[in-house]
Amino acid sequence: MNAASGSGPRSAIIDARELVKIYRRGASEVRAVDGISLQVGRGELLAIMGRSGSGKTTLLDLLGCLLRPTSGTLSIAGRPVERARDGELATVRREQIGFVFQEFNLIATLTALENVMLPLRYAARRRGGRERALELLELVGLGGRLRHRPAELSGGEQQRVAIA
Missing domain, CATH: 3.40.50.300 (P-loop containing nucleotide triphosphate hydrolases)
Structure with missing residues (x-):
């Protein structure tokens, strides 16, 4: 190759x-x-x-x-x-790379919003993490599914949480 x-x-x-x-x-x-x-x-x-x-x-x-x-x-x-x-x-x-794995690796006990907020806690800019997570979930069409846990989301929705 x-x-x-x-x-x-x-x-x-x-x-x-x-x-x-x-x-x-x-x-x-x-x-x-x-x-x-x-x-x-x-x-x-x-x-x-x-x-x-x-x-x-x-x-x-x-x-x-x-x-x-x-x-x-x-x-x-x-x-x-x-x-x-x-x-x-x-x-x-x-800071430079985004991954979408075959397995979405979402944490089952966290909501969609909490799953997106988690890596932001470790980013250089920690302030505004919740607002950024809300914005990202809205961008992927999941603004109405913030409080849903992975088991309550379809496979496609789980993938979009992982992308966010």
């Missing part, structure tokens, strides 16, 4: 060069990602497609700073991250 977009590295929000990820277990190794280079500009959409086991999830985990590459370079918003410390990576993930 190899991809490149028309954006240059200066305008790229994601700039990956020759990324490699090798998983090792004993004497065996699997090259899950092998020399991928790509640049993604702000607002640009990118589809990553391939057969099962072709490295798509590993690539997304690398680009999302959930995994470290075995080799290669990766910059997010101009910031090199391949050798960043765990705390620095957490900051990059919190």
Whole structure:
């Protein structure tokens, strides 16, 4: 799998060069990602497609700073991250990257509003968290479902809470 977009590295929000990820277990190794280079500009959409086991999830985990590459370079918003410390990576993930996982990872005992407010408590700007959460839920069409717990929401509504 190899991809490149028309954006240059200066305008790229994601700039990956020759990324490699090798998983090792004993004497065996699997090259899950092998020399991928790509640049993604702000607002640009990118589809990553391939057969099962072709490295798509590993690539997304690398680009999302959930995994470290075995080799290669990766910059997010101009910031090199391949050798960043765990705390620095957490900051990059919190401030620059959004994830929507297959499992929405909502906390069952919290309402939709509380689930959206939770990560805002850990953000640099803690003030206005409730107002921001209300605004985000309104944007995804859930302004009328603020007090509902995940079990009371449809799968699509749960996904929108996760997006918010």
